[in-house]
Amino acid sequence: xxxxxxxxxxxxxxxxxxxxxxxxxxxxxxxxxxxxxxxxxxxxxxxxxxxxxxxxxxxxxxxxxxxxxxxxxxxxxxxxxxxxxxxxxxxxxxxxxxxxxxxxxxxxxxxxxxxxxxxxxxxxxxxxxxxxxxxxxxxxxxxxxxxxxxxxxxxxxxxxxxxxxxxxxxxxxxxxxxxxxxxxxxxxxxxxxxxxxxxxxxxxxxxxxxxxxxxxxxxxxxxxxxxxxxxxxxxxxxxxxxxxxxxxxxxxxxxxxxxxxxxxxxxxxxxxxxxxxxxxxxxxxxxxxxxxxxxxxxxxxxxxxxxxxxxxxxxxxxxxxxxxxxxxxxxxxxxxxxxxxxxxxxxxxxxxxxxxxxxxxxxxxxxxxxxxxxxxxxxxxxxxxxxxxxxxxxxxxxxxxxxxxxxxxxxxxxxxxxxxxxxxxxxxxxxxx
Ligand code: HEC
Ligand code: HEC
Ligand code: HEC
Ligand code: HEC
Ligand code: HEC
Numbered sequence: 001x002x003x004x005x006x007x008x009x010x011x012x013x014x015x016x017x018x019x020x021x022x023x024x025x026x027x028x029x030x031x032x033x034x035x036x037x038x039x040x041x042x043x044x045x046x047x048x049x050x051x052x053x054x055x056x057x058x059x060x061x062x063x064x065x066x067x068x069x070x071x072x073x074x075x076x077x078x079x080x081x082x083x084x085x086x087x088x089x090x091x092x093x094x095x096x097x098x099x100x101x102x103x104x105x106x107x108x109x110x111x112x113x114x115x116x117x118x119x120x121x122x123x124x125x126x127x128x129x130x131x132x133x134x135x136x137x138x139x140x141x142x143x144x145x146x147x148x149x150x151x152x153x154x155x156x157x158x159x160x161x162x163x164x165x166x167x168x169x170x171x172x173x174x175x176x177x178x179x180x181x182x183x184x185x186x187x188x189x190x191x192x193x194x195x196x197x198x199x200x201x202x203x204x205x206x207x208x209x210x211x212x213x214x215x216x217x218x219x220x221x222x223x224x225x226x227x228x229x230x231x232x233x234x235x236x237x238x239x240x241x242x243x244x245x246x247x248x249x250x251x252x253x254x255x256x257x258x259x260x261x262x263x264x265x266x267x268x269x270x271x272x273x274x275x276x277x278x279x280x281x282x283x284x285x286x287x288x289x290x291x292x293x294x295x296x297x298x299x300x301x302x303x304x305x306x307x308x309x310x311x312x313x314x315x316x317x318x319x320x321x322x323x324x325x326x327x328x329x330x331x332x333x334x335x336x337x338x339x340x341x342x343x344x345x346x347x348x349x350x351x352x353x354x355x356x357x358x359x360x361x362x363x364x365x366x367x368x369x370x371x372x373x374x375x376x377x378x379x380x381x382x383x384x385x386x387x388x389x390x391x392x393x394x395x396x397x398x399x400x401x402x403x404x405x406x407x408x409x410x411x412x413x414x415x416x417x418x419x420x421x422x423x424x425x426x427x428x429x430x431x432x433x
Contacts, residue, residue: 040195043195044194044195044196044199044201045201047194047196048196048199048201048202048205051165051170051196051205052205054118054122054126055118055121055122055126055128055131056126056127056128056161056165057128057165057166058128058129059073059127059128059129059149059160059164059165059166059167060166060167061167062149062167063167063189066167066188066189069081070187070188071149071167072149072150073127073129073149073150073151073158073159073160073164074146074149074150074151074152074155074158075089075090075095075155075158075159075160076150077150078159078160081187082159084249084250085159085250086159088249088250088251089159089250091251092250092251092252092253093252093254093256094156094157094250094252095155095156095157095158096156097123097124097125097156097157098124098125098153098154098155098156099156099398099401100394100395100397100398100401101375101379101394101395101398101401101402102120102124103391103394104382104391104392104393104394104395104398105120105391105395106120106134106138106391107138107390107391107394108388108389108390108391110138110390111135111136111138111139112135114131114135117131117134117135118131121134121153122206123157123206124156124157125153125155125156125157125158125161126157126161127151127158127160127161129147129148129149129151130151130152130153130155130158130161131153132147133146133147133151133152133153134153137153163191167188168188168189168191168192169188169189169190169191169192170191170192170193170194170197171191171192171193171194171197172193172194172195172197172198172248173193173195174193175248179193180193197241198239198241199239200225200228200229200234200239200240200241201225202240202241203224203225203240203241203244204224204225207222207224207225207240208220208222208223208224208225208226209221209222209223214333216329216333216334216335216336217336217339219336219339221298221329221333222297223293223296224292224293224296224297227292227293227296227343227344228240228291228292231291231292231343231344231345232344232345233291233344238291240291243289243291255295255297255300255369255371256371256405258369258407258409261369261409262409263289264287264288264289264290264294265285265286265287265288265289265290265294265342265409266284266285266286266288266289267283267284267285267286267367267409267410268283268284269281269282269283269284269306269365269410269412269414270282270414271363271414271416274356274416277355277356278353278354278355278356279308279352279353279354279355279356279360279363279416280351280352280353281306281351281352281353281363281365281414282349282350282351282352283304283306283349283350283352283365284347284348284349284350285304285325285342285347285348285350285367286342286345286346286347286348287342287343287344287345287346287347288345290342290344291344292344293327293341293342293343293344294325294341294342295325295326295327295341295371296341297327298326298327298328298329298333298374299371299372299373299374299375300326300369300370300371300372300373300374301324301325301326301328301369301370301373301374302324302325302326302367302368302369302370302409303322303323303324303325303367303368303370304322304323304324304325304350304365304366304367305320305321305322305323305364305365305366305367305368306320306321306350306352306363306364306365306366307319307320307321307363307364308320308354308356308357308359308360308361308362308363308364308416309360309361309362309363309364309413310359310360310361311359311361313362313413315364316357316359316360318357319354319357319360321350321352321354323340323350324338324340325340325341325342325348326338326340326341326373327339327340327341328340329374331374331377331378331381356416360416361415361416361417362413362414362415362416363413363414363416364411364412364413364414365410365411365412365413365414366408366410366411367408367409367410367411368406368407368408368409369406369407369408369409370405370406371405371406372401372402372403372405373402375398375402376399376402376403379395379398379399379402380399382395383395383396383399
C-alpha cells in the first residue's frame with residue numbers, strides 16, 4: 001500500500017465514490033410534497049435522514065431482557081423467526097454486497113483507512129460493527145469469525161443494516177395496516193412502524209447520488225431515483241418496492257436476472273422482405289416495464305446484433321450490425337462517450353437493410369446482456385498494474401464472476417429461403433436461452 005499506483009488505480013476509477021459523503025435521502029432531489037401531504041412527507045424525510053445518517057452509530061449492548069436470540073443481529077438469527085425474508089435475502093445481491101470486487105479494493109486500502117472504507121461500506125455493509133469486523137479482518141489478513149452479537153462484514157447489506165438502529169426494530173405497518181397494540185408483548189420489544197419503508201426514498205439512500213456528487217453530462221453517475229421520479233411510475237405511486245419487492249418479498253432482482261429484465265422490456269423482430277437479393281429487417285425494443293432507464297447504471301452493457309446466419313447457424317461476420325444500449329463512460333469515469341439507454345416508455349427501432357450473403361440461410365436477431373461489463377474492464381486494468389498487490393486474488397475472482405455473468409436475452413431466427421411471405425418468417429418462434 002501507499003506506493004502510488006496501486007492506490008491511484010483503485011481510487012481513480014472508484015475514487016469518485018469517495019466524494020459521496022451524504023447520499024442521504026433527506027436532500028433527495030425532487031422530494032417535494034403536495035401541501036396536504038406535507039406533514040406525512042416531512043415525517044418520512046426526517047425519519048430517513050436520521051435512519052440513513054452515516055456512518056451509522058454502533059447499536060451498543062442489547063437490553064438485558066432480550067434473549068440471546070433477540071440480542072444477536074446475525075441474519076440467521078432474524079431468520080429463525082422470519083424464515084421467508086431470510087431465504088429470499090440470501091438469494092439477493094444485497095446479501096452478497098461484500099463481494100470479491102469490493103473486498104479486493106478494501107484490502108488494497110489497508111486496515112487503517114477507516115474513512116476510505118466508510119466511503120464504500122456506507123452502502124455495501126453499513127453497520128458500525130461491520131466496519132469493526134472488517135478492520136480486524138484486514139489486520140489479521142483473513143476473514144475472522146463474527147464478532148459479538150453475530151456481526152460480520154461478510155454479511156453485506158444485512159437485515160439489521162436496513163431494519164435495526166440502537167437495537168430497536170423498524171419496519172412497515174403490517175399488511176393489514178395495523179401496528180402492534182401498545183401493551184402487546186412481542187420479541188425484540190416489537191417494532192416501530194413507519195411509512196418510510198414503503199417509500200422509494202428508502203432505496204434512494206444508496207441508489208441515487210446527490211446532485212453535487214459525481215456526475216457526467218449533468219447526470220449523476222447513479223441516478224435511479226431521479227429517473228424513476230421523472231417517470232409515470234412515480235405519478236402512479238408505483239414505488240421501487242412494488243417492482244423489486246413484490247408482496248414484500250426480499251428478492252431485489254435486477255439486471256443480473258434474465259426473467260426480471262424480460263419483465264421490463266418488449267422486443268419484436270421482423271423480416272419485412274427479402275427481394276432483389278436484399279434483406280430488409282427491423283428489431284424494436286421498448287422499455288415497457290422498467291421504472292427507470294434500461295439499464296440504470298453505467299456498468300451494464302446491452303448489445304443488439306442483427307445479421308445473417310449460414311446453414312449451420314453461424315453468424316456471417318461481415319453481415320452483422322451491432323448496437324449498444326448503455327451509458328458508456330470512460331474507465332477513469334471522467335467522460336461519458338454515449339448514453340443510449342432506454343428511458344421509461346421509450347421505444348428504439350434498429351433497421352437492417354443489406355445485401356444477402358450467398359451463404360445466408362436466415363436473418364438472426366440477438367440481444368445479449370453483460371451486467372458487469374464496466375467492472376470486467378476495471379478489474380482487468382487493476383490487475384495489469386503490477387503494483388496492485390494486496391487485493392489481487394480477490395480481484396481475480398471478481399474478474400471471473402464479471403466475465404461470466406452475461407446471458408442472451410432474446411434470440412430469433414427468420415429463414416430467408418421461404419421469405420416471400422413475411423408472415424411466415426415472423427412466425428418463427430423466439431428461441432430464448
Ligand atoms: C424470537 C423471534 C424473533 C427474532 C429472533 C427476530 N424477530 Fe423480528 N419479529 C418477531 C415477531 C413475532 C414480530 C411481530 C410480527 C407482528 O406482530 O406482526 C417481529 C417483527 C419484526 C419486524 C416488523 C414487521 C412488520 O410488519 O413491519 C421487523 C422489521 C423485524 N421483526 C425485524 C427483525 C430483524 C431484522 C431481526 C434480526 C436482527 C429480527 N426481527 C429478529 C420475531 C422475531
Ligand atoms: C444501504 C444501501 C442500500 C439500500 C438502502 C438499498 N440498496 Fe439496493 N443495493 C445496494 C448495493 C451496495 C447493491 C449492490 C450489491 C452487490 O452486487 O455488491 C445493491 C443492489 C441492488 C439491486 C440489484 C442490482 C443488480 O445489479 O442486479 C437491486 C434491484 C436493488 N439493489 C434494489 C433496491 C431497492 C428496491 C431498495 C429499496 C427497498 C434498495 N435496493 C435499497 C445498496 C442498497
Ligand atoms: C451510494 C452507495 C454506494 C457507495 C458509496 C458505493 N457503492 Fe458500490 N455499488 C452500489 C450499488 C447500488 C451497486 C450495484 C450497481 C450495479 O448493479 O452495478 C454497487 C456495485 C459495486 C460493485 C460491483 C458489484 C460487486 O459487489 O462486485 C463493486 C465492485 C463496488 N460497488 C465497489 C465499491 C467500492 C470499492 C466503493 C467505495 C470506493 C463503493 N462500491 C461505494 C452502491 C454503492
Ligand atoms: C435493503 C434493505 C432491507 C434489507 C437488507 C432487509 N429488509 Fe426487510 N424490509 C425492507 C423493506 C423496504 C420492507 C418493506 C417492503 C414493503 O413494504 O413493500 C421490509 C419488510 C420487512 C418485514 C415485514 C414483512 C411483511 O410481510 O410485513 C420483515 C419481517 C422484514 N423486512 C425482515 C427482514 C429480515 C429478517 C431481513 C434479513 C434476512 C431483512 N428484512 C432484510 C428492507 C430491507
Ligand atoms: C415498474 C417497475 C420498476 C420500478 C418502479 C423500479 N424498477 Fe428497478 N428495475 C426494474 C426492472 C424490470 C429491472 C431490470 C432491467 C434493468 O436492469 O434495467 C430493474 C433494474 C434495477 C436495478 C439493476 C441495475 C441496472 O443497471 O439496471 C436497480 C439497482 C434498480 N432497478 C433499482 C431501482 C430503484 C432504486 C427503484 C426506485 C427508485 C426502482 N428500481 C424502480 C423494474 C422497476
